[in-house]
Each structure stands twice: as C-alpha cells, then as structure tokens.
Amino acid sequence: xxxxxxxxxxxxxxxxxxxxxxxxxxxxxxxxxxxxxxxxxxxxxxxxxxxxxxxxxxxxxxxxxxxxxxxxxxxxxxxxxxxxxxxxxxxxxxxxxxxxxxxxxxxxxxxxxxxxxxxxxxxxxxxxxxxxxxxxxxxxxxxxxxxxxxxxxxxxxxxxxxxxxxxxxxxxxxxxxxxxxxxxxxxxxxxxxxx
Amino acid sequence: xxxxxxxxxxxxxxxxxxxxxxxxxxxxxxxxxxxxxxxxxxxxxxxxxxxxxxxxxxxxxxxxxxxxxxxxxxxxxxxxxxxxxxxxxxxxxxxxxxxxxxxxxxxxxxxxxxxxxxxxxxxxxxxxxxxxxxxxxxxxxxxxxxxxxxxxxxxxxxxxxxxxxxxxxxxxxxxxxxxxxxxxxxxxxxxxxxxxxxxxxxxxxxxxxxxxxxxxxxxxxxxxxxxxxxxxxxxxxxxxxxxxxxxxxxxxxxxxxxxxxxxxxxxxxxxxxxxxxxxxxxxxxxxxxxxxxxxxxxxxxxxxxxxxxxxxxxxxxxxxxxxxxxxxxxxxxxxxxxxxxxxxxxxxxxxxxxxxxxxxxxxxxxxxxxxxxxxxxxxxxxxxxxxxxxxxxxxxxxxxxxxxxxxxxxxxxxxxxxxxxxxxxxxxxxxxxxxxxxxxxxxxxxxxxxxxxxxxxxxxxxxxxxxxxxxxxxxxxxxxxxxxxxxxxxxxxxxxxxxxxxxxxxxxxxxxxxxxxxxxxxxxxxxxxxxxxxxxxxxxxxxxxxxxxxxxxxxxxxxxxxxxxxxxxxxxxxxxxxxxxxxxxxxxxxxxxxxxxxxxxxxxxxxxxxxxx
Numbered sequence: 037x038x039x040x041x042x043x044x045x046x047x048x049x050x051x052x053x054x055x056x057x058x059x060x061x062x063x064x065x066x067x068x069x070x071x072x073x074x075x076x077x078x079x080x081x082x083x084x085x086x087x088x089x090x091x092x093x094x095x096x097x098x099x100x101x102x103x104x105x106x107x108x109x110x111x112x113x114x115x116x117x118x119x120x121x122x123x124x125x126x127x128x129x130x131x132x133x134x135x136x137x138x139x140x141x142x143x144x145x146x147x148x149x150x151x152x153x154x155x156x157x158x159x160x161x162x163x164x165x166x167x168x169x170x171x172x173x174x175x176x177x178x179x180x181x182x183x184x185x186x187x188x189x190x191x192x193x194x195x196x197x198x199x200x201x202x203x204x205x206x207x208x209x210x211x212x213x214x215x216x217x218x219x220x221x222x223x224x225x226x227x228x229x230x231x
Numbered sequence: 232x233x234x235x236x237x238x239x240x241x242x243x244x245x246x247x248x249x250x251x252x253x254x255x256x257x258x259x260x261x262x263x264x265x266x267x268x269x270x271x272x273x274x275x276x277x278x279x280x281x282x283x284x285x286x287x288x289x290x291x292x293x294x295x296x297x298x299x300x301x302x303x304x305x306x307x308x309x310x311x312x313x314x315x316x317x318x319x320x321x322x323x324x325x326x327x328x329x330x331x332x333x334x335x336x337x338x339x340x341x342x343x344x345x346x347x348x349x350x351x352x353x354x355x356x357x358x359x360x361x362x363x364x365x366x367x368x369x370x371x372x373x374x375x376x377x378x379x380x381x382x383x384x385x386x387x388x389x390x391x392x393x394x395x396x397x398x399x400x401x402x403x404x405x406x407x408x409x410x411x412x413x414x415x416x417x418x419x420x421x422x423x424x425x426x427x428x429x430x431x432x433x434x435x436x437x438x439x440x441x442x443x444x445x446x447x448x449x450x451x452x453x454x455x456x457x458x459x460x461x462x463x464x465x466x467x468x469x470x471x472x473x474x475x476x477x478x479x480x481x482x483x484x485x486x487x488x489x490x491x492x493x494x495x496x497x498x499x500x501x502x503x504x505x506x507x508x509x510x511x512x513x514x515x516x517x518x519x520x521x522x523x524x525x526x527x528x529x530x531x532x533x534x535x536x537x538x539x540x541x542x543x544x545x546x547x548x549x550x551x552x553x554x555x556x557x558x559x560x561x562x563x564x565x566x567x568x569x570x571x572x573x574x575x576x577x578x579x580x581x582x583x584x585x586x587x588x589x590x591x592x593x594x595x596x597x598x599x600x601x602x603x604x605x606x607x608x609x610x611x612x613x614x615x616x617x618x619x620x621x622x623x624x625x626x627x628x629x630x631x632x633x634x635x636x637x638x639x640x641x642x643x644x645x646x647x648x649x650x651x652x653x654x655x656x657x658x659x660x661x662x663x664x665x666x667x668x669x670x671x672x673x674x675x676x677x678x679x680x681x682x683x684x685x686x687x688x689x690x691x692x693x694x695x696x697x698x699x700x701x702x703x704x705x706x707x708x709x710x711x712x713x714x715x716x717x718x719x720x721x722x723x724x725x726x727x728x729x730x731x732x733x734x735x736x737x738x739x740x741x742x743x744x745x746x747x748x749x750x751x752x753x754x755x756x757x758x759x760x761x762x763x764x765x766x767x768x769x770x771x772x773x774x775x776x777x778x779x780x781x782x783x784x785x786x787x788x789x790x791x792x793x794x795x796x797x798x799x800x801x802x803x804x805x806x807x808x809x810x811x812x813x814x815x816x817x818x819x820x821x822x823x824x825x826x827x828x829x830x831x832x833x834x835x836x837x838x839x840x841x842x843x844x
Contacts, residue, residue: 170470
C-alpha cells in the first residue's frame with residue numbers, strides 16, 4: 037500500500053497522447069475565447085441598438101499590433117533553439133519576447149492616453165468607447181499573466197532547464213503567447229471593422 | 232464545518248482532512264459544505280413561506296435569529312423578504328446544486344469509475360475547493376451585514392443591481408455577492424478543467440469512451456458546459472462591476488431617482504440579460520445533467536437490467552449540451568424582443584423536449600419488467616424521473632412565446648423550475664449520497680430512515696409545488712412580499728397556507744437524513760465490498776480506499792458497465808473487470824471475438840510504473 041503510494045499520482049496509462057497540463061491549457065484557452073466572445077457579442081448587441089460614431093482609433097494600436105506579431109516570431113525562435121539545444125539563444129529570444137511584451141503593454145497604455153486626448157473616456161455615456169477600454173484592458177491583464185509565465189520560463193532557461201529533452205514548459209508558454217497574439221489580432225480587426 | 236467529521240489520525244489532520252489533495256476527501260468537503268448551504272437555503276425558504284402562507288402571523292419568535300429584520304409589529308421586513316428570495320436562489324442554484332452536487336460526485340466518482348489514482352492535478356483540485364470555500368465565506372458574511380445581502384433576485388438584473396442607491400441590498404450586499412461569485416467561478420473553472428483532463432487522459436486500460444458509465448459521461452458534459460458558459464458570466468459581471476463602481480453605462484440609460492436624472496446614458500439593461508442567460512440557461516443543465524447521470528447508474532443497477540439505450544442516452548445528453556447554449560432568449564420573451572426571434576428561440580427550446588423525452592423513456596424502459604430492488608437510492612432516482620416528467624411538461628407551455636406573456640414571472644415558472652431542475656437535481660444528489668455512501672465512508676446508511684425520508688420529501692415536494700401552478704396560472708407574480716393586498720388573489724390564502732405547511736414538513740424531513748448521514752458515518756453497519764451488486768469498478772477498491780484508490784495495479788476494464796441479468800450468466804451482474812474469456816456461457820457472438828484483444832490489454836504498458844519514482 038505505502039509502496040504503491042510512493043508511485044506518482046498521475047494515474048494509469050495516458051489514453052491521450054497530449055500531456056495533461058497542455059490539455060488543461062487548451063481548455064483554459066477555450067474559456068478565454070468564451071470570455072472575449074461574450075465581450076464582442078455584447079458590443080454587437082449594443083451596436084445593433086444605437087449608432088456608433090465614427091472615431092479615429094488610436095494610432096498606437098497599430099504599433100502595438102505590429103509589436104505583438106514580432107514578439108510571436110521571437111517566441112517561436114526561442115522554441116526553435118530550444119529544440120536545437122542552443123541554450124544561449126533561447127535566453128536571448130525569450131528576453132526579447134519579454135521586452136516586446138512589455139513594449140506592447142506600454143503602447144496599449146499610450147493608446148488609452150490618445151483616447152483620453154480625443155475625449156473618449158472609460159466612464160462616459162459613449163458606451164462603444166468604454167468597450168475599447170474593456171477589450172484592451174482585459175486583454176492586457178491576460179498579457180500580464182503570460183509575461184509572468186514567460187518570466188518563469190526565462191528563469192528556468194537560466195538554470196539550463198529548457199532543452200530538447202524538456203520542452204513541455206516552453207511549449208505551453210509558446211502556445212499561450214501565440215494565442216494571446218491571435219486574440220489581439222482578432223480584437224484589433226474587430227475594432228477596425230466597427231469604428 | 233467541512234472537516235469536522237473526522238477526529239481520528241490527529242497527527243495528519245491538516246494534510247489529510249483540511250488541505251487534502253485526495254479527490255475523495257475533496258468530494259466529502261464539497262458534500263458537507265453543500266449540506267451546510269442546503270440547510271441555510273432551505274431555512275430561508277421556510278421563513279418566506281411563513282410570510283406567504285400566514286401573512287397575519289406574529290413572527291416575533293424569529294427576532295433572536297433575524298434581529299432588526301423583524302419589524303416592531305412582528306412582521307418580516309419587506310426588503311429582507313426580497314433578500315431571502317435572492318439568497319435562497321443563489322445558494323440553491325450555485326452553492327448546493329452546482330458545487331454541492333457536481334463538486335461532490337465529479338470529484339468522488341471520476342477517478343474511481345474510470346480507474347485513476349486521482350485527478351490529473353490534485354493541487355488544482357484542492358485549490359478548486361478552497362476557492363469555493365472562500366466564496367462561501369464571503370457569501371455567508373454578506374447575509375449578516377446591516378444593509379442586508381443582495382436583494383435584486385438571483386439573476387441580479389440591472390439597474391437594480393447596478394445602482395447601489397437603488398435599495399439597501401444593492402449596496403455592500405451586492406458587492407459581496409459579486410466578489411463571492413468571482414471566487415465561485417474560479418473554483419468551477421479549476422474543477423472543470425480537472426474533470427475534463429482526467430476523463431480524457433487518465434482512463435485505465437480498456438476503458439474506452441464506449442465503456443464509460445453514464446455518470447462519467449454526464450460529469451464530462453457538465454464540465455464542458457461549465458467551461459463554456461461561466462466565462463460569459465465573468466464578462467457580464469465585470470461590466471456590471473464597472474457600472475457599479477467606475478460609473479460606466481454599459482447597462483444603464485435614462486434613469487431617474489427621486490425625479491433626478493442619473494448621468495449614465497447610452498447603455499442597455501437588456502444586454503445584461505442576454506449575457507446572464509447565456510450562462511443562466513446552460514447552468515440549468517449544469518445542475519441537472521449530473522443528477523441524470525447518477526440516476527442512470529442507480530436505475531440500471533437496481534432494476535438489474537442494462538440501461539435501455541446506452542448510446543441514445545449519450546446522444547441525448549450531447550444534444551442537451553449543444554441546445555442548452557442556443558435557447559437563452561426564452562427567458563426574455565417579454566423584454567420586447569423581435570417576435571420573429573422569439574419564434575426561433577421557441578422552436579429551439581421545444582426541441583430540447585426531444586432529448587429529454589428520450590431520457591425519460593429510457594429510464595422507464597429500463598425499469599420495465601426489471602427485477603427492481605427498492606433501495607432508498609432507487610426510490611430517489613425514480614422520484615427524480617417523476618419530477619422530471621411533471622416539471623418537464625410545464626416547460627412545454629413556458630417555452631411557448633405566446634403563452635409566456637401570461638405566465639412570465641408568475642408562480643407557474645416557480646413551480647416549473649423547482650420541479651424539473653430544483654427538486655429533480657436535489658433528488659439526484661440524495662440518491663447519489665444513499666448509493667455511494669458505503670464507498671465514501673465504508674458504512675451503510677439506515678434504509679428504513681431512508682424510506683421515511685423519501686416518502687415525506689417526495690409527497691412534500693409535490694404538495695408544495697403542485698398548488699403553485701394554479702396560483703401562477705391565475706397570474707400571481709413571483710417575488711411579491713404579500714398577495715393579500717390584491718383582491719384578485721385573496722382566494723389563494725388557504726392554498727398558500729397548505730403550501731407553507733408542506734414546505735415546513737419537507738424541510739423537517741431533511742433532518743431525518745442528516746441524522747442518518749452523520750450517525751451512519753460513525754455507527755452504521757460496515758458495508759460489504761459491493762453492497763448493491765454493481766458493475767462499475769469503484770466497487771473493486773478496498774472498503775475504504777486509501778490515497779491512490781487501488782492497493783495494487785489498477786484493474787483492466789473489458790466490458791461496458793451494464794451487464795446486468797445477462798442470459799446464461801451465473802450471477803445477475805458481471806463486473807467491468809471480468810474478461811470475456813471467463814464468461815463464455817453468456818457471451819454474445821461479437822463478444823467472443825473480443826477475447827483475442829484481452830491479451831493485448833494485459834500487456835499494455837502501465838505508464839505509472841515506468842516513470843514511477
């Protein structure tokens with residue numbers, strides 16, 4: 037009995053080839069999709085009831101979109117070098133991604149500044165404008181969570197724990213990062229189409 | 232509250248009973264917390280039933296409990312009446328029938344019935360319970376604050392919920408409600424991710440999806456519904472929080488308070504209803520599906536017959552899962568929505584009757600000519616089927632957008648959902664407790680007390696909710712403090728008194744269960760290994776399974792879980808772990824062909840031993 041308990045609690049044979057934690061990450065991504073699905077649906081319902089003024093979207097959003105797309109590429113590079121066991125390059129590209137992620141957040145903040153300059157406030161009677169803040173803000177919170185994850189992976193890479201034999205952690209980070217990039221692209225296109 | 236039931240093994244109390252990562256302990260924690268909430272939610276309903284059934288009664292005797300909520304004249308404070316109705320709904324729907332039911336049985340049965348050592352992540356599972364506990368604490372505190380708990384109905388429609396100045400319960404009470412629900416949703420999502428991952432990844436050798444017990448199928452689909460619908464409630468609640476505290480106007484427009492216009496403009500309260508019911512309707516099935524799964528298992532076992540239409544059961548549950556997401560607007564027929572849209576939602580709503588009817592007929596045909604064993608669990612399962620039918624029939628009326636104009640927000644709706652979802656799911660939960668109590672605690676519950684509990688509750692539920700249909704058809708609105716102020720409804724005084732008396736009797740009957748539950752936990756007869764002569768593999772574990780569930784290797788599964796009364800077999804049940812090569816006398820032709828694959832299963836590498844440690 038005690039002998040048995042010493043074994044891991046991972047249960048019996050895994051019937052799916054995917055790692056349980058990776059699978060759980062995909063489920064989590066599903067919930068985030070539903071969350072933003074709800075926000076954008078709410079926007080559509082709102083927009084069907086009242087006209088949306090034509091406003092100029094902040095220019096910073098274009099730059100932030102480009103930034104996050106580049107960061108996806110650097111993230112992919114880090115993963116590429118992890119598979120090839122080029123440890124120093126993993127660190128370089130992970131750091132680069134982390135910096136680009138922070139730049140992205142900064143640009144989103146500048147976008148808020150621009151909105152305020154254009155007299156579009158979070159707490160105004162212009163609900164469509166409030167929605168822009170919700171989209172960017174809640175997405176930003178997810179980016180912060182991903183940056184924390186990224187920092188953990190970066191720390192692991194400094195301890196030489198990320199290499200071709202140990203890819204799970206970085207793979208999950210890559211998946212989450214790409215997803216958030218794609219999510220932002222969706223939100224940006226959604227905003228472009230509606231304003 | 233939740234860990235008071237064990238005082239042996241003092242030395243490991245904290246890790247074994249409090250911050251345990253063992254799915255069985257977590258399940259019991261959910262169950263005990265659920266029972267605690269059920270008592271509070273039930274007691275609340277008794278208080279407001281007293282007000283409705285006996286409007287002239289002097290409630291002075293409740294002052295020790297309710298304090299200032301009893302007016303100087305000995306009446307229930309009308310604002311507190313609204314708070315009671317709101318909290319009764321919130322507690323029962325979320326804390327008892329979601330966390331208490333799904334949390335208990337998903338946690339307990341998933342690893343035991345699929346043959347796993349534990350959940351995919353014991354740590355997340357523990358977190359899931361403690362987030363629920365935190366949520367419970369916040370919600371519990373909100374009941375006792377001076378301004379009272381949330382009072383705008385469990386559906387928290389704005390503007391009532393969005394404006395703290397709207398009523399006393401919309402202030403701090405509503406804030407605490409939202410905080411508690413945030414923790415609750417985190418708990419549900421953590422639990423759901425774990426359930427799905429465990430079912431997909433950790434099934435034992437041979438346990439294909441086509442051999443899963445229907446309980447597991449129902450927990451699986453419930454978890455999927457939860458993962459897809461609760462994030463939408465997060466979105467709805469987040470926008471509500473912005474409206475309440477930051478002054479946005481997502482849900483607010485053109486509101487005057489005491490003749491003064493509020494600054495918020497441009498939003499729409501209907502938007503909240505769309506978002507809320509996109510969760511709210513699937514939530515009904517989150518509550519109901521696990522109960523239906525438990526019932527399938529218990530009815531098949533105690534009819535000593537294979538479940539009728541195993542695949543039809545799965546397909547109808549899948550159908551319900553899909554349909555549950557595209558019918559939400561039937562809660563909103565009278566919000567002034569486009570009548571054409573109303574017709575579409577009416578059609579989709581009525582289509583749900585088909586998978587539901589498939590399930591009902593399958594239950595009845597499983598019972599038909601069965602060698603029925605009337606255990607208390609079986610009685611409650613049959614009771615569930617009864618409620619599901621009588622409550623489901625009124626759903627056909629309510630799903631009709633034209634009839635809904637008369638019936639919307641009346642006691643007819645109250646009667647409908649209390650039967651089809653409230654009582655039915657509650658019976659599913661009780662059936663599950665009676666059936667799996669021997670596996671949970673290694674002892675039997677007393678069946679005589681179980682029968683008394685059943686008949687009092689069963690009769691009580693019908694006596695409470697059947698008369699409410701009449702009151703509802705007459706047009707009496709729900710959530711009203713008093714109906715005696717209206718001449719049109721004065722004639723229902725007697726009926727309301729009867730309902731209240733029945734409610735009190737039903738509530739008191741639950742204490743029989745409580746006594747039985749806690750007494751049997753310590754003093755009950757020791758349970759045999761397989762008390763109900765059931766096929767599923769949780770009965771192959773030791774009487775009280777330890778952490779890891781099976782002392783040796785996890786058993787291999789060879790057959791589906793419903794081989795009851797198989798012609799030719801010596802016994803009237805064949806465990807899932809019995810290979811076809813040992814039951815040649817009862818095998819069907821295609822099963823004989825499966826014998827060849829058994830060796831392959833036995834030689835399959837067990838991964839836990841390879842990366843053992």
